[in-house]
Amino acid sequence: MPAGARISFNCVDSSLSSLKNCQSYIHTGMNITTHVAFDLVESFNDVEDVNSMENVMLEYAAMDRELSHYIKAIEETVHQIKREKPENIPDLQSLVKEKFTALESKNSDSDLQQNEKYAYFKDQLKVMKKQFCHQSDNSNEAIEEIDEDIAVTQSQMNFICPITQMEMKRPVRNKVCGHTYEEDAILKIIQTRKQQKKKVRCPKIGCSHADVKESDLMPDEALKRAIDSQNKQSWSTLEKSDGYDSSTKEICC
Template structure:
């Protein structure tokens, strides 16, 4: 019997990601992504609507759009890993030709987990759509500078500084509460940090439901966060306190 006939339909035709990168729902006449400043052109390429409106250059909008693109990149990476896991499983069975077909779902999950364990944030920044977005942003800045006088250039430099500060503060924000952490704890397994009370509350709730806790950091594949794996993130706490002191000193 042909190998492909042995494979269950779920492996031959993998399900789409649970969260589609192109939502079909419309919000007041626009898709969800368009309402957040990200649209697709006639080629299906993701682009920033702010790139078409130089006067609409806004730090918060740019950061919001960048977050959406990174979310898309994480989903794209996950789907690619799933497809690769299936391909590797099929090739393995072709080579080994076992007498009894093993648990295919388990083999695929095992290979998928191995691929996901190698994830890093730098991988997302190499995503084609993310790089395309960053190139558009650079081009927008370039065009805006060419058309601005000295005062406008000073304003742009201030915006760039604000973006740099905002990006440096991203690691200070708890992925659960979305506010700056006060008592950060670090996960020894995946290295991500969370607000202590928030992650412990989630762990307690899921424990009562007899379910595992997945790391709330976008793009992280670790799906078994335990209280015993959490340690105080002293370095992050010092960095947050230091920045807050600097902020008060400039007032």
């Protein structure tokens, strides 16, 4: 750094690495909370329990935003110093605090709603509630109504991958066009086309989306659970039809 102070950013880089690790823990917490909420919906737990998970997600989203702003403030400060090459070593703490405060002053509730993991949580939870018809009444009559609704809902869903033409085991949804594919199948196509330096058109017939990227794909947990639920029901029905229900077992014993 000619004619200026020679500043080492090794400590700053180490701090940034630690902060990003903390952010990864937040994301892990959001993933766990999302799966807990799905479990609650699938097992027809009280709506208040599900709502509490949404509140937890909002708290995580707020922490994620704050940490992102702090990381951005540090990175912008470092870039500023490297660009300006000051003669004297500046007060890094004050500069970071100034930029962080400016970023935080622009906070709004919509920021949290736009958090990628929170948006995924809301979207998938909405689908889950439709599939499993979440109700607080756990009476037998209510459960029978839920089972009927599940059957109707699942019969209307497409569990077949447009690539493999087989039932999906690990479905992923394209955030751009909304279509779902078997994860391994779409990733294989993306990798092959990438090597050929070509774009990937959505395999769903009639879809105009012509540039499918790996970053656009996200696990469709709601669809996976619907497929698993249908398979369990089909297996249970098959067992009964083959004479393996509990009453038959008692007779055979």
